[in-house]
Amino acid sequence: MTALALAALLGGCAVGPDYVRPAMELPQAYKEDGPWKVAAPGQIDDNQRWWEAYGDPLLNELMIQANTANQNIRQAEAQYRQAQATAQIARASLWPTVGASAGATRAQTNTNGVQRLADTYTVGLNASWEADIWGRIRRGAEAGDATAQASAASLAAARLSIQSTLAQDYLQLRVADLQKDLYRRTVAAYTRSLQLTTHQYEAGTALRSDVAQAETQLRAAQAQLIDLDATRNQLEHAIAILLGRAPAAFTLPALPAAAASDSAMDDNAQRLQASLPQIPTGLPSDLLERRPDIANAERLAAAANANIGVARAAYFPALTLSAGGGYSSLAYAQLFNTPSRVWSLGAALAETLFDGGARSARNDAAVAAFDASVAQYKQTVLGGLQEVEDNLSTLRVLDQESAVQAQAVKAAQLAERLAMSQYQAGTATYLSVVTTQATSLTNQRTAVTLLGRQLVASVALIKATGGGWHAGQAEPSAAPQAAR
Numbered sequence: 001m002t003a004l005a006l007a008a009l010l011g012g013c014a015v016g017p018d019y020v021r022p023a024m025e026l027p028q029a030y031k032e033d034g035p036w037k038v039a040a041p042g043q044i045d046d047n048q049r050w051w052e053a054y055g056d057p058l059l060n061e062l063m064i065q066a067n068t069a070n071q072n073i074r075q076a077e078a079q080y081r082q083a084q085a086t087a088q089i090a091r092a093s094l095w096p097t098v099g100a101s102a103g104a105t106r107a108q109t110n111t112n113g114v115q116r117l118a119d120t121y122t123v124g125l126n127a128s129w130e131a132d133i134w135g136r137i138r139r140g141a142e143a144g145d146a147t148a149q150a151s152a153a154s155l156a157a158a159r160l161s162i163q164s165t166l167a168q169d170y171l172q173l174r175v176a177d178l179q180k181d182l183y184r185r186t187v188a189a190y191t192r193s194l195q196l197t198t199h200q201y202e203a204g205t206a207l208r209s210d211v212a213q214a215e216t217q218l219r220a221a222q223a224q225l226i227d228l229d230a231t232r233n234q235l236e237h238a239i240a241i242l243l244g245r246a247p248a249a250f251t252l253p254a255l256p257a258a259a260a261s262d263s264a265m266d267d268n269a270q271r272l273q274a275s276l277p278q279i280p281t282g283l284p285s286d287l288l289e290r291r292p293d294i295a296n297a298e299r300l301a302a303a304a305n306a307n308i309g310v311a312r313a314a315y316f317p318a319l320t321l322s323a324g325g326g327y328s329s330l331a332y333a334q335l336f337n338t339p340s341r342v343w344s345l346g347a348a349l350a351e352t353l354f355d356g357g358a359r360s361a362r363n364d365a366a367v368a369a370f371d372a373s374v375a376q377y378k379q380t381v382l383g384g385l386q387e388v389e390d391n392l393s394t395l396r397v398l399d400q401e402s403a404v405q406a407q408a409v410k411a412a413q414l415a416e417r418l419a420m421s422q423y424q425a426g427t428a429t430y431l432s433v434v435t436t437q438a439t440s441l442t443n444q445r446t447a448v449t450l451l452g453r454q455l456v457a458s459v460a461l462i463k464a465t466g467g468g469w470h471a472g473q474a475e476p477s478a479a480p481q482a483a484r
Helices: 002-010 050-054 057-069 071-092 136-202 208-242 262-272 284-290 292-313 358-424 430-464 479-483
Strands: 097-111 114-131 318-329 341-350
Touching (some): 136 262, 284 358
């Protein structure tokens, strides 16, 4: 009873430092503000289905498939369950171990030359419990819980990585569709130009070199159209793998073709379906709660801190309490009679007196591991800040560049129409037509490429800000409190 009272008195003690999240000096605001910083949160903060902000039903459907079938997500989910089980094992050590036994033996004994053959029957219960006076077990359970929470954050990071990669691949594939449609319309226009120059050459009003230039331009556009198939096919194959399917079993239909008009570039957004969402970035300090990789690094630091307590508890003696009771008899019929009853109570105090410095080395190793985890945590935070700044800057610059590029497209298309009219009127050479057509095509393709870069950068910014995930989703369960 004295030992039990002592264990109860000291049960609140736990050697080793109590964990405090490593301090970070964070800026009050991002250096790059841009138009996305002050946007309304919308669906991105209301739930984790951040991809719905792009407004593309097919993208939403693909995300659902990836979340359930992607093998990397399944692997991370299994690792999370493994970490949970490991944490439960550590918490189980807080409770007594109770066992039951039953046996029957037949033995021949020799006492003072008298041999005797007899049967012995036993049945009993036994229990043992290590009084966690110095908090070794509690620190181990604390480390296990923190590791499980880190694994939960790793699962969220894996899921966010797959989701963002899928979104970027899908949007780039749609941009490839827009580029293919642009080249199809360009090939059709160049075909008409070749027919025009051929008729004029046959009529004696154009040179043979004009026909050659028109044909060269047409064949080059056809080659570029064919080359885009390779890009689109690779993106389609990548999407299939993200969905957990073989490339041969997956096909993504192309976007519908645009009308053959000069305003077709203005129709890209409508045909693409996906549109640039308003992305709230919040304050820099929000990253500490919203990014799963930062939450993972912080929880690993907490686990490393708890392991210091585990290492330091080895300097103190361990108190183990045990109890047993049951029945033992030479006759089975008398096994449960009162005279056959047996019991025992015991307490054992064990302390290592000399270990050649092993405990000191384990303590130094635990401290070093904690210092490394703190450095990793701070580096992860800095990396997260850089990613947000990079993508805010990219989106701001691309927004300005797209506005200027749209004006360049309109000017190039006007120059192309004027050059063709002058050529038909005989006041300009076909070289000027070829030049303006090439310039117009280059500017239109640049505009489509800029749209794709904006979409990809917006996905990267959502990923950099955590994708709607919050560290509160990895809070520890009530099990440690109940066990304590």
